[in-house]
Amino acid sequence: MRLQDKKILITGGASGIGLASVERCLEEGASVVMSDLATSKGEALAKELDAKHSGRCLFIPADVSSTTEVDALLNKMQQELGRVDGVFNNAGIGGLAPSTEVTDEDFDKILQINLTGVFRVARAALKIMEKQDSGSIVNCASILGVFGQSQTAAYTAAKGGVVNMTRTLALEYASKGIRVNAIGPGYIDTPLLEALDDELKQFLIGMHPLGRLGRSEEVANAFLFLVSDEASFVTGAHLMVDGGFTAGKS
Structure with missing residues:
Protein backbone atom coordinates (compact mmCIF):
# COMPACT_ATOMS: atom_id res chain seq x y z
CA MET A 1 0.00 0.00 0.00
CA ARG A 2 1.24 3.46 -0.93
CA LEU A 3 0.70 5.06 2.50
CA GLN A 4 1.17 2.07 4.78
CA ASP A 5 1.51 3.23 8.42
CA LYS A 6 1.63 6.93 7.44
CA LYS A 7 -0.16 9.44 9.65
CA ILE A 8 -2.12 11.94 7.55
CA LEU A 9 -4.14 15.04 8.44
CA ILE A 10 -6.86 16.32 6.10
CA THR A 11 -8.64 19.59 6.84
CA GLY A 12 -12.05 20.24 5.34
CA GLY A 13 -12.33 16.47 5.47
CA ALA A 14 -16.06 16.03 6.00
CA SER A 15 -17.19 16.57 2.40
CA GLY A 16 -16.16 16.87 -1.23
CA ILE A 17 -12.46 16.69 -2.06
CA GLY A 18 -11.52 16.33 1.59
CA LEU A 19 -13.75 13.34 2.24
CA ALA A 20 -12.63 11.64 -0.98
CA SER A 21 -9.02 12.17 0.14
CA VAL A 22 -9.71 10.70 3.58
CA GLU A 23 -11.17 7.60 1.93
CA ARG A 24 -8.27 7.18 -0.52
CA CYS A 25 -5.67 7.51 2.23
CA LEU A 26 -7.43 4.91 4.35
CA GLU A 27 -7.59 2.57 1.37
CA GLU A 28 -3.83 2.97 0.95
CA GLY A 29 -3.03 2.00 4.55
CA ALA A 30 -2.73 5.36 6.32
CA SER A 31 -4.12 6.40 9.67
CA VAL A 32 -6.08 9.58 9.04
CA VAL A 33 -7.16 12.52 11.13
CA MET A 34 -10.23 14.03 9.51
CA SER A 35 -10.68 17.63 10.63
CA ASP A 36 -13.55 19.99 9.94
CA LEU A 37 -15.87 22.31 11.82
CA ALA A 38 -17.52 20.86 14.92
CA THR A 39 -20.88 21.54 13.25
CA SER A 40 -20.03 19.36 10.24
CA LYS A 41 -20.89 15.70 9.74
CA GLY A 42 -17.25 14.83 10.36
CA GLU A 43 -17.62 12.98 13.64
CA ALA A 44 -20.33 10.62 12.30
CA LEU A 45 -18.46 10.06 9.03
CA ALA A 46 -15.19 9.35 10.84
CA LYS A 47 -16.89 6.77 13.07
CA GLU A 48 -18.21 4.96 10.00
CA LEU A 49 -14.82 5.00 8.31
CA ASP A 50 -13.04 4.03 11.52
CA ALA A 51 -15.20 0.92 11.81
CA LYS A 52 -14.57 0.05 8.17
CA HIS A 53 -10.80 0.58 8.31
CA SER A 54 -9.69 -1.11 11.52
CA GLY A 55 -9.61 1.92 13.78
CA ARG A 56 -7.55 4.17 11.53
CA CYS A 57 -9.81 7.24 11.24
CA LEU A 58 -10.10 9.91 13.91
CA PHE A 59 -12.14 13.12 13.84
CA ILE A 60 -10.69 16.22 15.50
CA PRO A 61 -12.77 19.37 15.01
CA ALA A 62 -11.00 22.64 14.29
CA ASP A 63 -11.71 26.00 12.70
CA VAL A 64 -8.67 26.96 10.60
CA SER A 65 -9.42 30.65 11.18
CA SER A 66 -8.37 30.12 14.83
CA THR A 67 -4.68 29.75 15.69
CA THR A 68 -5.61 28.25 19.05
CA GLU A 69 -7.77 25.54 17.46
CA VAL A 70 -5.22 24.75 14.74
CA ASP A 71 -2.36 24.38 17.22
CA ALA A 72 -4.54 22.18 19.41
CA LEU A 73 -5.44 20.05 16.38
CA LEU A 74 -1.83 19.32 15.46
CA ASN A 75 -0.80 18.77 19.08
CA LYS A 76 -3.63 16.28 19.61
CA MET A 77 -2.77 14.47 16.39
CA GLN A 78 0.82 14.09 17.53
CA GLN A 79 -0.30 12.86 20.94
CA GLU A 80 -2.77 10.34 19.48
CA LEU A 81 -0.76 9.07 16.50
CA GLY A 82 2.84 9.86 17.46
CA ARG A 83 3.79 11.80 14.32
CA VAL A 84 2.55 13.82 11.37
CA ASP A 85 3.72 12.41 8.03
CA GLY A 86 1.42 14.26 5.69
CA VAL A 87 -1.07 17.13 5.59
CA PHE A 88 -3.72 18.11 3.07
CA ASN A 89 -4.53 21.78 3.66
CA ASN A 90 -7.94 21.52 2.04
CA ALA A 91 -10.34 23.59 4.19
CA GLY A 92 -11.77 26.49 2.21
CA ILE A 93 -14.82 28.54 1.29
CA GLY A 94 -16.01 30.16 -1.94
CA GLY A 95 -17.07 33.69 -2.67
CA LEU A 96 -18.68 35.33 -5.71
CA ALA A 97 -19.60 39.03 -5.84
CA PRO A 98 -18.69 42.23 -7.70
CA SER A 99 -15.67 43.78 -6.01
CA GLU A 105 -15.58 41.53 6.57
CA ASP A 106 -16.34 39.38 3.49
CA PHE A 107 -12.83 39.84 2.12
CA ASP A 108 -11.15 39.14 5.45
CA LYS A 109 -13.23 35.99 6.06
CA ILE A 110 -12.19 34.44 2.77
CA LEU A 111 -8.52 35.28 3.36
CA GLN A 112 -8.68 34.08 6.97
CA ILE A 113 -9.83 30.62 5.88
CA ASN A 114 -8.37 30.18 2.38
CA LEU A 115 -4.95 31.76 2.95
CA THR A 116 -4.11 32.50 6.56
CA GLY A 117 -5.76 29.24 7.60
CA VAL A 118 -3.51 27.34 5.21
CA PHE A 119 -0.50 29.08 6.74
CA ARG A 120 -1.66 28.30 10.30
CA VAL A 121 -1.98 24.59 9.57
CA ALA A 122 1.32 24.47 7.68
CA ARG A 123 3.16 26.34 10.44
CA ALA A 124 1.87 24.00 13.16
CA ALA A 125 2.68 20.92 11.05
CA LEU A 126 6.16 22.17 10.14
CA LYS A 127 7.09 22.52 13.81
CA ILE A 128 6.42 18.81 14.25
CA MET A 129 7.89 17.73 10.91
CA GLU A 130 11.14 19.61 11.61
CA LYS A 131 11.76 17.35 14.60
CA GLN A 132 11.03 14.29 12.45
CA ASP A 133 13.26 15.49 9.56
CA SER A 134 10.50 14.43 7.20
CA GLY A 135 7.00 15.27 6.06
CA SER A 136 4.85 16.26 3.12
CA ILE A 137 2.38 19.15 3.00
CA VAL A 138 -0.06 19.63 0.13
CA ASN A 139 -2.00 22.89 -0.07
CA CYS A 140 -5.24 23.12 -2.02
CA ALA A 141 -4.90 26.09 -4.37
CA SER A 142 -6.94 26.47 -7.55
CA ILE A 143 -6.92 27.36 -11.22
CA LEU A 144 -7.80 30.78 -9.80
CA GLY A 145 -4.44 30.79 -8.08
CA VAL A 146 -2.85 31.53 -11.46
CA PHE A 147 -5.66 33.22 -13.42
CA GLY A 148 -8.14 35.94 -12.55
CA GLN A 149 -11.89 35.66 -12.85
CA SER A 150 -14.55 38.33 -12.55
CA GLN A 151 -16.28 38.65 -9.16
CA THR A 152 -13.70 36.59 -7.25
CA ALA A 153 -11.30 39.25 -5.94
CA ALA A 154 -10.93 37.80 -2.44
CA TYR A 155 -10.85 34.17 -3.59
CA THR A 156 -8.24 34.75 -6.30
CA ALA A 157 -6.14 36.83 -3.92
CA ALA A 158 -6.20 34.01 -1.40
CA LYS A 159 -5.48 31.20 -3.84
CA GLY A 160 -2.71 33.17 -5.57
CA GLY A 161 -1.19 33.62 -2.14
CA VAL A 162 -1.40 29.90 -1.48
CA VAL A 163 0.53 29.12 -4.68
CA ASN A 164 3.39 31.48 -3.90
CA MET A 165 3.45 30.61 -0.19
CA THR A 166 3.77 26.96 -1.19
CA ARG A 167 6.89 27.77 -3.21
CA THR A 168 8.41 29.72 -0.34
CA LEU A 169 7.74 27.00 2.23
CA ALA A 170 9.17 24.39 -0.16
CA LEU A 171 12.42 26.35 -0.43
CA GLU A 172 12.57 27.05 3.29
CA TYR A 173 12.12 23.45 4.43
CA ALA A 174 13.68 21.35 1.65
CA SER A 175 16.89 20.92 3.67
CA LYS A 176 14.80 19.48 6.52
CA GLY A 177 13.48 16.67 4.33
CA ILE A 178 10.04 18.27 4.13
CA ARG A 179 8.22 18.68 0.81
CA VAL A 180 5.53 21.31 0.21
CA ASN A 181 3.36 21.27 -2.91
CA ALA A 182 0.02 22.59 -4.10
CA ILE A 183 -2.85 21.24 -6.16
CA GLY A 184 -4.79 23.45 -8.58
CA PRO A 185 -8.23 21.95 -9.12
CA GLY A 186 -10.48 23.18 -11.88
CA TYR A 187 -14.20 23.29 -11.19
CA ILE A 188 -15.00 20.14 -9.25
CA ASP A 189 -18.50 18.73 -8.75
CA THR A 190 -18.67 19.26 -4.97
CA PRO A 191 -21.22 20.76 -2.54
CA LEU A 192 -19.64 24.20 -3.19
CA LEU A 193 -21.26 24.16 -6.65
CA GLU A 194 -24.70 22.94 -5.58
CA ALA A 195 -26.14 26.46 -5.47
CA LEU A 196 -25.30 27.18 -9.11
CA ASP A 197 -28.10 27.08 -11.68
CA ASP A 198 -27.88 24.74 -14.67
CA GLU A 199 -26.97 27.51 -17.11
CA LEU A 200 -23.93 28.56 -15.09
CA LYS A 201 -22.92 24.92 -14.55
CA GLN A 202 -22.99 24.31 -18.31
CA PHE A 203 -20.89 27.42 -18.82
CA LEU A 204 -18.30 26.12 -16.38
CA ILE A 205 -18.29 22.70 -18.02
CA GLY A 206 -17.60 24.37 -21.37
CA MET A 207 -14.46 25.99 -19.98
CA HIS A 208 -12.84 22.58 -19.51
CA PRO A 209 -11.52 20.95 -22.71
CA LEU A 210 -12.34 17.49 -21.33
CA GLY A 211 -15.98 18.57 -21.43
CA ARG A 212 -17.04 17.99 -17.84
CA LEU A 213 -16.50 19.04 -14.26
CA GLY A 214 -13.90 17.21 -12.24
CA ARG A 215 -14.67 14.59 -9.62
CA SER A 216 -13.52 14.78 -6.01
CA GLU A 217 -11.70 11.46 -6.26
CA GLU A 218 -9.62 12.79 -9.16
CA VAL A 219 -8.24 15.54 -6.94
CA ALA A 220 -7.81 13.03 -4.12
CA ASN A 221 -5.67 10.86 -6.39
CA ALA A 222 -3.41 13.83 -7.13
CA PHE A 223 -3.07 14.51 -3.41
CA LEU A 224 -2.29 10.85 -2.81
CA PHE A 225 0.59 11.05 -5.28
CA LEU A 226 2.04 14.27 -3.87
CA VAL A 227 1.85 13.20 -0.23
CA SER A 228 3.37 9.78 -0.93
CA ASP A 229 6.98 8.74 -1.40
CA GLU A 230 6.25 8.37 -5.12
CA ALA A 231 6.65 12.16 -5.28
CA SER A 232 9.90 12.17 -3.29
CA PHE A 233 11.63 14.52 -5.80
CA VAL A 234 8.67 16.88 -6.15
CA THR A 235 8.54 20.05 -4.07
CA GLY A 236 7.39 23.60 -4.75
CA ALA A 237 5.08 22.36 -7.52
CA HIS A 238 1.53 23.45 -8.34
CA LEU A 239 -0.08 20.41 -9.95
CA MET A 240 -3.07 21.36 -12.09
CA VAL A 241 -6.03 18.97 -11.94
CA ASP A 242 -8.26 20.98 -14.24
CA GLY A 243 -9.43 19.03 -17.28
CA GLY A 244 -7.21 21.19 -19.50
CA PHE A 245 -8.67 24.50 -18.24
CA THR A 246 -5.30 26.22 -18.02
CA ALA A 247 -3.63 24.52 -21.00
CA GLY A 248 -4.68 27.15 -23.52
CA LYS A 249 -4.02 30.13 -21.27
CA SER A 250 -0.76 31.93 -20.63
Missing part, protein backbone atom coordinates in the same frame (compact mmCIF):
# COMPACT_ATOMS: atom_id res chain seq x y z
CA THR A 100 -17.53 46.98 -5.11
CA GLU A 101 -20.03 44.90 -3.15
CA VAL A 102 -17.44 42.96 -1.15
CA THR A 103 -17.19 44.29 2.40
CA ASP A 104 -14.03 44.28 4.47
Whole structure:
Protein backbone atom coordinates (compact mmCIF):
# COMPACT_ATOMS: atom_id res chain seq x y z
CA MET A 1 0.00 0.00 0.00
CA ARG A 2 1.24 3.46 -0.93
CA LEU A 3 0.70 5.06 2.50
CA GLN A 4 1.17 2.07 4.78
CA ASP A 5 1.51 3.23 8.42
CA LYS A 6 1.63 6.93 7.44
CA LYS A 7 -0.16 9.44 9.65
CA ILE A 8 -2.12 11.94 7.55
CA LEU A 9 -4.14 15.04 8.44
CA ILE A 10 -6.86 16.32 6.10
CA THR A 11 -8.64 19.59 6.84
CA GLY A 12 -12.05 20.24 5.34
CA GLY A 13 -12.33 16.47 5.47
CA ALA A 14 -16.06 16.03 6.00
CA SER A 15 -17.19 16.57 2.40
CA GLY A 16 -16.16 16.87 -1.23
CA ILE A 17 -12.46 16.69 -2.06
CA GLY A 18 -11.52 16.33 1.59
CA LEU A 19 -13.75 13.34 2.24
CA ALA A 20 -12.63 11.64 -0.98
CA SER A 21 -9.02 12.17 0.14
CA VAL A 22 -9.71 10.70 3.58
CA GLU A 23 -11.17 7.60 1.93
CA ARG A 24 -8.27 7.18 -0.52
CA CYS A 25 -5.67 7.51 2.23
CA LEU A 26 -7.43 4.91 4.35
CA GLU A 27 -7.59 2.57 1.37
CA GLU A 28 -3.83 2.97 0.95
CA GLY A 29 -3.03 2.00 4.55
CA ALA A 30 -2.73 5.36 6.32
CA SER A 31 -4.12 6.40 9.67
CA VAL A 32 -6.08 9.58 9.04
CA VAL A 33 -7.16 12.52 11.13
CA MET A 34 -10.23 14.03 9.51
CA SER A 35 -10.68 17.63 10.63
CA ASP A 36 -13.55 19.99 9.94
CA LEU A 37 -15.87 22.31 11.82
CA ALA A 38 -17.52 20.86 14.92
CA THR A 39 -20.88 21.54 13.25
CA SER A 40 -20.03 19.36 10.24
CA LYS A 41 -20.89 15.70 9.74
CA GLY A 42 -17.25 14.83 10.36
CA GLU A 43 -17.62 12.98 13.64
CA ALA A 44 -20.33 10.62 12.30
CA LEU A 45 -18.46 10.06 9.03
CA ALA A 46 -15.19 9.35 10.84
CA LYS A 47 -16.89 6.77 13.07
CA GLU A 48 -18.21 4.96 10.00
CA LEU A 49 -14.82 5.00 8.31
CA ASP A 50 -13.04 4.03 11.52
CA ALA A 51 -15.20 0.92 11.81
CA LYS A 52 -14.57 0.05 8.17
CA HIS A 53 -10.80 0.58 8.31
CA SER A 54 -9.69 -1.11 11.52
CA GLY A 55 -9.61 1.92 13.78
CA ARG A 56 -7.55 4.17 11.53
CA CYS A 57 -9.81 7.24 11.24
CA LEU A 58 -10.10 9.91 13.91
CA PHE A 59 -12.14 13.12 13.84
CA ILE A 60 -10.69 16.22 15.50
CA PRO A 61 -12.77 19.37 15.01
CA ALA A 62 -11.00 22.64 14.29
CA ASP A 63 -11.71 26.00 12.70
CA VAL A 64 -8.67 26.96 10.60
CA SER A 65 -9.42 30.65 11.18
CA SER A 66 -8.37 30.12 14.83
CA THR A 67 -4.68 29.75 15.69
CA THR A 68 -5.61 28.25 19.05
CA GLU A 69 -7.77 25.54 17.46
CA VAL A 70 -5.22 24.75 14.74
CA ASP A 71 -2.36 24.38 17.22
CA ALA A 72 -4.54 22.18 19.41
CA LEU A 73 -5.44 20.05 16.38
CA LEU A 74 -1.83 19.32 15.46
CA ASN A 75 -0.80 18.77 19.08
CA LYS A 76 -3.63 16.28 19.61
CA MET A 77 -2.77 14.47 16.39
CA GLN A 78 0.82 14.09 17.53
CA GLN A 79 -0.30 12.86 20.94
CA GLU A 80 -2.77 10.34 19.48
CA LEU A 81 -0.76 9.07 16.50
CA GLY A 82 2.84 9.86 17.46
CA ARG A 83 3.79 11.80 14.32
CA VAL A 84 2.55 13.82 11.37
CA ASP A 85 3.72 12.41 8.03
CA GLY A 86 1.42 14.26 5.69
CA VAL A 87 -1.07 17.13 5.59
CA PHE A 88 -3.72 18.11 3.07
CA ASN A 89 -4.53 21.78 3.66
CA ASN A 90 -7.94 21.52 2.04
CA ALA A 91 -10.34 23.59 4.19
CA GLY A 92 -11.77 26.49 2.21
CA ILE A 93 -14.82 28.54 1.29
CA GLY A 94 -16.01 30.16 -1.94
CA GLY A 95 -17.07 33.69 -2.67
CA LEU A 96 -18.68 35.33 -5.71
CA ALA A 97 -19.60 39.03 -5.84
CA PRO A 98 -18.69 42.23 -7.70
CA SER A 99 -15.67 43.78 -6.01
CA THR A 100 -17.53 46.98 -5.11
CA GLU A 101 -20.03 44.90 -3.15
CA VAL A 102 -17.44 42.96 -1.15
CA THR A 103 -17.19 44.29 2.40
CA ASP A 104 -14.03 44.28 4.47
CA GLU A 105 -15.58 41.53 6.57
CA ASP A 106 -16.34 39.38 3.49
CA PHE A 107 -12.83 39.84 2.12
CA ASP A 108 -11.15 39.14 5.45
CA LYS A 109 -13.23 35.99 6.06
CA ILE A 110 -12.19 34.44 2.77
CA LEU A 111 -8.52 35.28 3.36
CA GLN A 112 -8.68 34.08 6.97
CA ILE A 113 -9.83 30.62 5.88
CA ASN A 114 -8.37 30.18 2.38
CA LEU A 115 -4.95 31.76 2.95
CA THR A 116 -4.11 32.50 6.56
CA GLY A 117 -5.76 29.24 7.60
CA VAL A 118 -3.51 27.34 5.21
CA PHE A 119 -0.50 29.08 6.74
CA ARG A 120 -1.66 28.30 10.30
CA VAL A 121 -1.98 24.59 9.57
CA ALA A 122 1.32 24.47 7.68
CA ARG A 123 3.16 26.34 10.44
CA ALA A 124 1.87 24.00 13.16
CA ALA A 125 2.68 20.92 11.05
CA LEU A 126 6.16 22.17 10.14
CA LYS A 127 7.09 22.52 13.81
CA ILE A 128 6.42 18.81 14.25
CA MET A 129 7.89 17.73 10.91
CA GLU A 130 11.14 19.61 11.61
CA LYS A 131 11.76 17.35 14.60
CA GLN A 132 11.03 14.29 12.45
CA ASP A 133 13.26 15.49 9.56
CA SER A 134 10.50 14.43 7.20
CA GLY A 135 7.00 15.27 6.06
CA SER A 136 4.85 16.26 3.12
CA ILE A 137 2.38 19.15 3.00
CA VAL A 138 -0.06 19.63 0.13
CA ASN A 139 -2.00 22.89 -0.07
CA CYS A 140 -5.24 23.12 -2.02
CA ALA A 141 -4.90 26.09 -4.37
CA SER A 142 -6.94 26.47 -7.55
CA ILE A 143 -6.92 27.36 -11.22
CA LEU A 144 -7.80 30.78 -9.80
CA GLY A 145 -4.44 30.79 -8.08
CA VAL A 146 -2.85 31.53 -11.46
CA PHE A 147 -5.66 33.22 -13.42
CA GLY A 148 -8.14 35.94 -12.55
CA GLN A 149 -11.89 35.66 -12.85
CA SER A 150 -14.55 38.33 -12.55
CA GLN A 151 -16.28 38.65 -9.16
CA THR A 152 -13.70 36.59 -7.25
CA ALA A 153 -11.30 39.25 -5.94
CA ALA A 154 -10.93 37.80 -2.44
CA TYR A 155 -10.85 34.17 -3.59
CA THR A 156 -8.24 34.75 -6.30
CA ALA A 157 -6.14 36.83 -3.92
CA ALA A 158 -6.20 34.01 -1.40
CA LYS A 159 -5.48 31.20 -3.84
CA GLY A 160 -2.71 33.17 -5.57
CA GLY A 161 -1.19 33.62 -2.14
CA VAL A 162 -1.40 29.90 -1.48
CA VAL A 163 0.53 29.12 -4.68
CA ASN A 164 3.39 31.48 -3.90
CA MET A 165 3.45 30.61 -0.19
CA THR A 166 3.77 26.96 -1.19
CA ARG A 167 6.89 27.77 -3.21
CA THR A 168 8.41 29.72 -0.34
CA LEU A 169 7.74 27.00 2.23
CA ALA A 170 9.17 24.39 -0.16
CA LEU A 171 12.42 26.35 -0.43
CA GLU A 172 12.57 27.05 3.29
CA TYR A 173 12.12 23.45 4.43
CA ALA A 174 13.68 21.35 1.65
CA SER A 175 16.89 20.92 3.67
CA LYS A 176 14.80 19.48 6.52
CA GLY A 177 13.48 16.67 4.33
CA ILE A 178 10.04 18.27 4.13
CA ARG A 179 8.22 18.68 0.81
CA VAL A 180 5.53 21.31 0.21
CA ASN A 181 3.36 21.27 -2.91
CA ALA A 182 0.02 22.59 -4.10
CA ILE A 183 -2.85 21.24 -6.16
CA GLY A 184 -4.79 23.45 -8.58
CA PRO A 185 -8.23 21.95 -9.12
CA GLY A 186 -10.48 23.18 -11.88
CA TYR A 187 -14.20 23.29 -11.19
CA ILE A 188 -15.00 20.14 -9.25
CA ASP A 189 -18.50 18.73 -8.75
CA THR A 190 -18.67 19.26 -4.97
CA PRO A 191 -21.22 20.76 -2.54
CA LEU A 192 -19.64 24.20 -3.19
CA LEU A 193 -21.26 24.16 -6.65
CA GLU A 194 -24.70 22.94 -5.58
CA ALA A 195 -26.14 26.46 -5.47
CA LEU A 196 -25.30 27.18 -9.11
CA ASP A 197 -28.10 27.08 -11.68
CA ASP A 198 -27.88 24.74 -14.67
CA GLU A 199 -26.97 27.51 -17.11
CA LEU A 200 -23.93 28.56 -15.09
CA LYS A 201 -22.92 24.92 -14.55
CA GLN A 202 -22.99 24.31 -18.31
CA PHE A 203 -20.89 27.42 -18.82
CA LEU A 204 -18.30 26.12 -16.38
CA ILE A 205 -18.29 22.70 -18.02
CA GLY A 206 -17.60 24.37 -21.37
CA MET A 207 -14.46 25.99 -19.98
CA HIS A 208 -12.84 22.58 -19.51
CA PRO A 209 -11.52 20.95 -22.71
CA LEU A 210 -12.34 17.49 -21.33
CA GLY A 211 -15.98 18.57 -21.43
CA ARG A 212 -17.04 17.99 -17.84
CA LEU A 213 -16.50 19.04 -14.26
CA GLY A 214 -13.90 17.21 -12.24
CA ARG A 215 -14.67 14.59 -9.62
CA SER A 216 -13.52 14.78 -6.01
CA GLU A 217 -11.70 11.46 -6.26
CA GLU A 218 -9.62 12.79 -9.16
CA VAL A 219 -8.24 15.54 -6.94
CA ALA A 220 -7.81 13.03 -4.12
CA ASN A 221 -5.67 10.86 -6.39
CA ALA A 222 -3.41 13.83 -7.13
CA PHE A 223 -3.07 14.51 -3.41
CA LEU A 224 -2.29 10.85 -2.81
CA PHE A 225 0.59 11.05 -5.28
CA LEU A 226 2.04 14.27 -3.87
CA VAL A 227 1.85 13.20 -0.23
CA SER A 228 3.37 9.78 -0.93
CA ASP A 229 6.98 8.74 -1.40
CA GLU A 230 6.25 8.37 -5.12
CA ALA A 231 6.65 12.16 -5.28
CA SER A 232 9.90 12.17 -3.29
CA PHE A 233 11.63 14.52 -5.80
CA VAL A 234 8.67 16.88 -6.15
CA THR A 235 8.54 20.05 -4.07
CA GLY A 236 7.39 23.60 -4.75
CA ALA A 237 5.08 22.36 -7.52
CA HIS A 238 1.53 23.45 -8.34
CA LEU A 239 -0.08 20.41 -9.95
CA MET A 240 -3.07 21.36 -12.09
CA VAL A 241 -6.03 18.97 -11.94
CA ASP A 242 -8.26 20.98 -14.24
CA GLY A 243 -9.43 19.03 -17.28
CA GLY A 244 -7.21 21.19 -19.50
CA PHE A 245 -8.67 24.50 -18.24
CA THR A 246 -5.30 26.22 -18.02
CA ALA A 247 -3.63 24.52 -21.00
CA GLY A 248 -4.68 27.15 -23.52
CA LYS A 249 -4.02 30.13 -21.27
CA SER A 250 -0.76 31.93 -20.63
